[in-house]
Amino acid sequence: MNEHDFQTRLIHSGLDRDPLTGASAIPIYQVSTYHQPDPEHLGRYDYARSDNPTREALEHAIAGLEGGARGFAFASGMAAISSVLMIFQAGDHLVVGEDIYGGTYRILSTVFQRWGLKTTFVDSTNLAQVRAAITPETKAIFVETPSNPTLKITDLAGIAAMAKEHHLLAITDNTFMTPFLQRPLELGFDIVVHSATKFIGGHSDLIAGLAVARDAEIGRRIRHVQNAFGAILGPQDSFLTLRGLKTLGVRLERQQQSAAGIARWLSAQPEVKTVYYPGLNDHPGHAVHRRQADGDGAVISFELHSRELAVGLMKNVRIPLVAVSLGGVESILSYPATMSHAAMPAAERERRGITSGLVRLSVGLEAPADLTADLDQALTAAGKEGAP
Numbered sequence: 001m002n003e004h005d006f007q008t009r010l011i012h013s014g015l016d017r018d019p020l021t022g023a024s025a026i027p028i029y030q031v032s033t034y035h036q037p038d039p040e041h042l043g044r045y046d047y048a049r050s051d052n053p054t055r056e057a058l059e060h061a062i063a064g065l066e067g068g069a070r071g072f073a074f075a076s077g078m079a080a081i082s083s084v085l086m087i088f089q090a091g092d093h094l095v096v097g098e099d100i101y102g103g104t105y106r107i108l109s110t111v112f113q114r115w116g117l118k119t120t121f122v123d124s125t126n127l128a129q130v131r132a133a134i135t136p137e138t139k140a141i142f143v144e145t146p147s148n149p150t151l152k153i154t155d156l157a158g159i160a161a162m163a164k165e166h167h168l169l170a171i172t173d174n175t176f177m178t179p180f181l182q183r184p185l186e187l188g189f190d191i192v193v194h195s196a197t198k199f200i201g202g203h204s205d206l207i208a209g210l211a212v213a214r215d216a217e218i219g220r221r222i223r224h225v226q227n228a229f230g231a232i233l234g235p236q237d238s239f240l241t242l243r244g245l246k247t248l249g250v251r252l253e254r255q256q257q258s259a260a261g262i263a264r265w266l267s268a269q270p271e272v273k274t275v276y277y278p279g280l281n282d283h284p285g286h287a288v289h290r291r292q293a294d295g296d297g298a299v300i301s302f303e304l305h306s307r308e309l310a311v312g313l314m315k316n317v318r319i320p321l322v323a324v325s326l327g328g329v330e331s332i333l334s335y336p337a338t339m340s341h342a343a344m345p346a347a348e349r350e351r352r353g354i355t356s357g358l359v360r361l362s363v364g365l366e367a368p369a370d371l372t373a374d375l376d377q378a379l380t381a382a383g384k385e386g387a388p
């Protein structure tokens with residue numbers, strides 16, 4: 001199937017129809033176990049934590065799309081990330097981008113730290129800082145690009161080359177881009193993880209996680225954890241994730257087209273101090289991003305001149321949800337200061353540009369003109385409320 005265009009491969013993954021009946025989707029195998037005609041020689045399926053045909057179809061699909069040897073589906077993005085981290089052992093050291101997802105930061109700095117996995121957080125946009133953090137115990141580099149919420153760009157090929165030189169695994173969280181826009185394994189990464197809750201699921205009706213290993217040996221290590229730890233994705237949610245994958249391309253294409261227009265519109269508004277979007281020419285990571293990704297994505301962050309404006313905007317918008325999460329068909333406005341980054345000390349938050357004026361917008365499939373008109377009326381209303 002790899003000779004086909006990505007859009008075609010999203011629909012026809014190779015396990016896209018039921019082998020038994022020819023049905024147009026892999027059925028939801030809502031089962032826990034399988035009858036064994038010969039108890040001395042178990043069949044391909046024996047217990048559904050180990051293997052389920054619905055989950056397997058999804059795992060096959062994501063492996064193909066990311067260009068890896070093996071894919072895995074987990075109960076959430078955090079289950080995928082945690083299961084991947086479990087291939088390491090006590091005493092191992094990881095170099096991790098400081099702007100990774102808050103949940104990844106939390107589990108590394110609490111649970112995994114208690115179990116003896118050591119982590120150094122660095123600014124991964126600065127390759128010299130990453131290199132300086134590598135010790136003889138280092139086993140992997142873990143980065144995320146674009147990062148959340150200020151969409152900083154890390155040079156994936158640069159990180160992959162450094163990892164190779166030091167015999168480390170290169171791991172990245174590709175949630176914001178999805179394989180439709182960015183395929184890190186092709187740039188030399190070893191493992192890609194996803195929160196499929198976001199763009200891949202795409203409809204804000206599902207929690208799911210995925211991981212893909214570039215080669216079979218790393219695949220075996222993740223498979224061991226998946227089966228032993230058991231944080232698997234259930235068959236219903238595997239079905240929904242497969243369904244989401246089929247429309248990922250058309251959704252993201254349209255969403256990022258709208259996002260580009262909204263980012264330009266926001267840049268021209270007097271209430272807006274800064275717009276963070278990798279598609280803008282003045283974004284510091286613009287050139288690197290364009291080199292390693294096929295598009296700019298549908299997440300924009302922007303800083304308003306005051307906390308009052310930001311809060312007023314969120315109270316006055318009518319179309320977007322005001323919520324955590326992103327990547328759905330509906331636009332979602334988030335407030336990092338009290339949502340994703342609430343646990344971060346205020347001074348650290350400010351240092352990273354996550355001020356009380358910062359708002360993140362995940363652009364959905366609504367008509368872009370309706371979205372800008374809504375943002376416009378909400379900014380105007382917020383300005384009037386904030387006026388002395």
Ligand SMILES: *Cc1c(COP(=O)(O)O)cnc(C)c1O
Pocket residue numbers: 076077078079101103144148173175176194195196197198207208209
């Ligand atoms: C949401 C998110 C996660 C966590 O995924 P869940 O499905 O919520 O467990 C991990 N990484 C990124 C970049 C995310 O946005």
